[in-house]
Amino acid sequence: xxxxxxxxxxxxxxxxxxxxxxxxxxxxxxxxxxxxxxxxxxxxxxxxxxxxxxxxxxxxxxxxxxxxxxxxxxxxxxxxxx
Numbered sequence: 573x574x575x576x577x578x579x580x581x582x583x584x585x586x587x588x589x590x591x592x593x594x595x596x597x598x599x600x601x602x603x604x605x606x607x608x609x610x611x612x613x614x615x616x617x618x619x620x621x622x623x624x625x626x627x628x629x630x631x632x633x634x635x636x637x638x639x640x641x642x643x644x645x646x647x648x649x650x651x652x653x654x
Contacts, residue, residue, distance in 0.1 A: 578625055586610060623642055624640065625641050
């Protein structure tokens with residue numbers, strides 16, 4: 573079953589960090605060279621979700637993708653309207 577929902581920072585940080593690490597290490601799309609650890613990712617999620625939604629898509633209980641919807645200027649990942 574597919575579920576689209578808002579991120580639960582403490583609940584989802586491990587899976588999101590793991591997924592993001594793969595993109596940092598294997599693609600140029602993140603503009604980062606060192607993957608963030610769980611604490612740093614939790615800080616990013618908390619900072620963004622103060623003002624914007626952060627969505628996750630679950631497939632059979634596992635996160636298959638996530639999408640912050642606001643500006644992430646510190647990481648350079650997403651600059652959306654700020």
